[in-house]
Amino acid sequence: MTTPPATPPASAASARGQVERYDPGTLEARWQERWAADALYRTADHVPGKENWYALTMFPYTSGDLHVGHWFAMAPSDALVRFRRMQGYNVLFPMGFDAFGLPAENAAIKGGLHPQDWTYANVERMRGQLRRMGASFDWDREVITCAPDYYRWTQWWFTRLYRQGLAYRGEALVNWCPSCNTTLANEQVVDGRCERCDSVTDQRMMSQWFFRTTNYAEELLANQDLDWPEHVKLMQRNWIGRSEGAEVSFALEQPTASGVDEIRVFTTRPDTLFGVTFMVLAPEHPLVKQLTTPRRRKAVEEYVQAAARKTEIERQSTELAKTGVFTGAYCINRLTGDRVPVWVADYALATYGTGAVMGVPAHDQRDYDFAKQYRLKVKVVIAPNATRYRTRLAEAYIEPGVAVNSGPFDGMPNAEMKSAVAQHLAERGWGGPRITYRLRDWLISRQRYWGAPIPIVYCEDCGTVVVPDDQLPVELPYDVEFRPTGESPLALSEAFVHTTCPDCGKPARRETDTMDTFMCSSWYFMRYADARNPAEAFSKAGAEAWLPVDQYTGGSEHATMHLLYARFFYKFARDIGLVPGDEPFTRYFSQGQILGPDGRRMSKSRGNVVAPDDQVARWGADCFRAYLMFLGPWEQGGPYDVDGIVGVSRWLNRLWTLVVDPPARLADGLTSHSTTRQLRQAAHATLERVTEDLGRYRMNTMVAALMELTNTLQDIRATGEVDARAWDEAVELLVLMLAPSCPHIAEELWERTNHDYATTGSVHTQPWPAFDPALAAQDVVEIAVQVNGRVRDRLELPADADEATARAAAEALPRVAEHTANHEIIRVIYVPGRLLNIVVR
RNA sequence: GCCGGGGUGGCGAAACGGCAGACGUAGCGGGCUUAAACCCCGCGGCCCGCAAGGGCAUGUGGGUUCGACUCCCACCCCCGGCACCA
Numbered sequence: 001m002t003t004p005p006a007t008p009p010a011s012a013a014s015a016r017g018q019v020e021r022y023d024p025g026t027l028e029a030r031w032q033e034r035w036a037a038d039a040l041y042r043t044a045d046h047v048p049g050k051e052n053w054y055a056l057t058m059f060p061y062t063s064g065d066l067h068v069g070h071w072f073a074m075a076p077s078d079a080l081v082r083f084r085r086m087q088g089y090n091v092l093f094p095m096g097f098d099a100f101g102l103p104a105e106n107a108a109i110k111g112g113l114h115p116q117d118w119t120y121a122n123v124e125r126m127r128g129q130l131r132r133m134g135a136s137f138d139w140d141r142e143v144i145t146c147a148p149d150y151y152r153w154t155q156w157w158f159t160r161l162y163r164q165g166l167a168y169r170g171e172a173l174v175n176w177c178p179s180c181n182t183t184l185a186n187e188q189v190v191d192g193r194c195e196r197c198d199s200v201t202d203q204r205m206m207s208q209w210f211f212r213t214t215n216y217a218e219e220l221l222a223n224q225d226l227d228w229p230e231h232v233k234l235m236q237r238n239w240i241g242r243s244e245g246a247e248v249s250f251a252l253e254q255p256t257a258s259g260v261d262e263i264r265v266f267t268t269r270p271d272t273l274f275g276v277t278f279m280v281l282a283p284e285h286p287l288v289k290q291l292t293t294p295r296r297r298k299a300v301e302e303y304v305q306a307a308a309r310k311t312e313i314e315r316q317s318t319e320l321a322k323t324g325v326f327t328g329a330y331c332i333n334r335l336t337g338d339r340v341p342v343w344v345a346d347y348a349l350a351t352y353g354t355g356a357v358m359g360v361p362a363h364d365q366r367d368y369d370f371a372k373q374y375r376l377k378v379k380v381v382i383a384p385n386a387t388r389y390r391t392r393l394a395e396a397y398i399e400p401g402v403a404v405n406s407g408p409f410d411g412m413p414n415a416e417m418k419s420a421v422a423q424h425l426a427e428r429g430w431g432g433p434r435i436t437y438r439l440r441d442w443l444i445s446r447q448r449y450w451g452a453p454i455p456i457v458y459c460e461d462c463g464t465v466v467v468p469d470d471q472l473p474v475e476l477p478y479d480v481e482f483r484p485t486g487e488s489p490l491a492l493s494e495a496f497v498h499t500t501c502p503d504c505g506k507p508a509r510r511e512t513d514t515m516d517t518f519m520c521s522s523w524y525f526m527r528y529a530d531a532r533n534p535a536e537a538f539s540k541a542g543a544e545a546w547l548p549v550d551q552y553t554g555g556s557e558h559a560t561m562h563l564l565y566a567r568f569f570y571k572f573a574r575d576i577g578l579v580p581g582d583e584p585f586t587r588y589f590s591q592g593q594i595l596g597p598d599g600r601r602m603s604k605s606r607g608n609v610v611a612p613d614d615q616v617a618r619w620g621a622d623c624f625r626a627y628l629m630f631l632g633p634w635e636q637g638g639p640y641d642v643d644g645i646v647g648v649s650r651w652l653n654r655l656w657t658l659v660v661d662p663p664a665r666l667a668d669g670l671t672s673h674s675t676t677r678q679l680r681q682a683a684h685a686t687l688e689r690v691t692e693d694l695g696r697y698r699m700n701t702m703v704a705a706l707m708e709l710t711n712t713l714q715d716i717r718a719t720g721e722v723d724a725r726a727w728d729e730a731v732e733l734l735v736l737m738l739a740p741s742c743p744h745i746a747e748e749l750w751e752r753t754n755h756d757y758a759t760t761g762s763v764h765t766q767p768w769p770a771f772d773p774a775l776a777a778q779d780v781v782e783i784a785v786q787v788n789g790r791v792r793d794r795l796e797l798p799a800d801a802d803e804a805t806a807r808a809a810a811e812a813l814p815r816v817a818e819h820t821a822n823h824e825i826i827r828v829i830y831v832p833g834r835l836l837n838i839v840v841r
Numbered sequence: 842g843c844c845g846g847g848g849u850g851g852c853g854a855a856a857c858g859g860c861a862g863a864c865g866u867a868g869c870g871g872g873c874u875u876a877a878a879c880c881c882c883g884c885g886g887c888c889c890g891c892a893a894g895g896g897c898a899u900g901u902g903g904g905u906u907c908g909a910c911u912c913c914c915a916c917c918c919c920c921g922g923c924a925c926c927a
Contacts, residue, residue: 227877231844231845231921234922235846238844238922238924239922239923241923245927266926268926268927269927315925326917347925348925348927349926351926353927354927358927365925366925366927556921556922593921630854630864631854631901635846636846638854639853641852641853641882643866643867645879646866646867647866648865651864653879700853701863701864704855704864704865707864707865708863783859783860784859784860785860785924788908789906789908791860828907829907831859834860835859836905837908839907
């Protein structure tokens, strides 16, 4: 079998003659080099006469490959940045790498490469891919979170939080991922599974480092004024989960051996306190062991152990019937003096409120179910009507009502009673008003290698000592056995563990856990403001120049993790006087998710991954960028249709040809020619649309508008004689409008239309053109003529025609007359430029 | 169950309460080509009709309006989040 030579036929001659073909590959590489050589995107902190604008798109994790999702977030962001620059802003648009984290270790274990070497190799590769995108990143401010000159400051943040009492070590029930062999923050457990690897997690009592995010719960909750997507703000508010209610103390009938004489509960229904018929402790509640009577011990221990064996998924399932065991102990409802049996049941959660629940079966469905299961008493204390009400219920009564069987509160509306009871309790020292959050403190300890070491030293004499600034960074040693065992790999490194106490100089041991990588990403956007600063995390001047971020772009999967942590960090930074404002991200845009061609999440196992490199190699970066913008609304995302991109490629080819091969007969002074008017109208109307669309992040319709103008120019070219000035103006506007989305071809065409890059500058440094409303307006418009709301004909009219003119012209149309004859015209509605509706009877 | 976001041609989509389907694809017909194409022209929701034209169409059913994809009410389906949080 013979194959033809690989060289394509040299002649690509079209009907229009020999025209140079659009060749994105070489053209894009050439301009990328040129821009880099000229440092076109280096951003100064201040430029006279220009306002600063900080645009940020989430930096990628160093997985090794940029995927379509990265492009989908970054390419439109870059277009908006370029647009804003042309509008006269001094724009900071930095890029970097989120480089610590488990995948590096997992890949290292699998492939035999050290996590650090794996990570830096990936940085190298991804940097190249990002450059190939043609985005206008300021690489001089690049950050790599695993570099000592970065994590030194991550550790510094820890020390500041520690000194402010916001970092603490505490014993708590924490989430554990048995596959990752490490603890996880609450935010990193999704439906009882590890957010990273999807393994089922369990809970363990461990001593770990936490940040007091709950100190800021109230402020984090107050996000409604942020210019963020509502659904993201809502996710955060749901996550924080504020509940208003009361804490109530119940006296133990028999104080425990250790002297505890009460059980405290949190309730949102203090109005039902008179209806308590049992008490429930979570299996992990510290009092369980102490108050269980000898006769009940065996049963309780068995139950507690069984609960511990269950996974979170099993524990949290609402479908399961309620289970529990009686402890044999009783407590006293101080308001009524009632003797209340104390049970253990796993529907009480150890990590919420006080870990104990008062059982009010008459007015809480869960308590009702539990009471039915174990035949416990049901006491009605809220009723729709104070005089007549049911005492036997088929389900809990949770509607509003008035108090009954509630002593001094009888007859009081229950809404009012909530605060009255809380008040009553407070006066007697039995509890009082209380607000509880679902949000937990942020667990930041990780029993893994590839992260920033926690800068803490344990000294026998001085106790827990924070590493002083001049001893940072606490360097992560390279030569460590990092296989995950559940114990921190750093504990195995004698050289790392053994140190001296910063306070007294005696031998001491280092903390061997590393920090959650979400810590690195909680402040990277601040570092960009002054990325090369060797003496500070960032300078005051840098912060004043750039913070807070004006526009942030990323996926909403980070709503309750990164975006929440970053807000926490920023508020802390504000409190210690480092940054201006209260919020890190003034505006946040959440782009949609790009799916595989089959409409499902892209994944290697499904084999539906579209590699951006392949798309770029085949179509060019400009084409791929524009196609991603053209697909649909940016916030929506959707399946990536590999066949659709050809339309964008055809468009760019036509546009190219149009500019490189202008109309055959260009003549001066044809200003009265109808095509001249049409040309100018189309160009200015498009400019109006594109300006509007870019301002509202509507990238898809922006590209469509450019396509339309291209089609119009092509039609006009075909008519023959065209006014040279009008043509040049239209082409110039088209190229300027193309610059944000397709920076390379725009630059090339800009140069080819008599603009010298060396003297007059890049197309990307040109001011955004202003459109002329008079030119953008149409002279003649086609309107629809309706009879009773149905279109019967169309009519061409001068744009400024009045109603009488329009009506006369419409009634003269035979197809209209047909429908109005023998009818009485009762009304005529005229919308200039749109339609005329004749209403008949 | 609760809270968001969506249902418009074969597909991706567009449409200040005012001509539904811009723009683009798939497909069909034609041109240029020995042949093709990431080239050019045309058609391109469904039904009836040779055509002119007419009817039906924006998840379903109501309503408001001269006029509804758009506003209101009820419901169905899909996607995302939360869910034994006391």
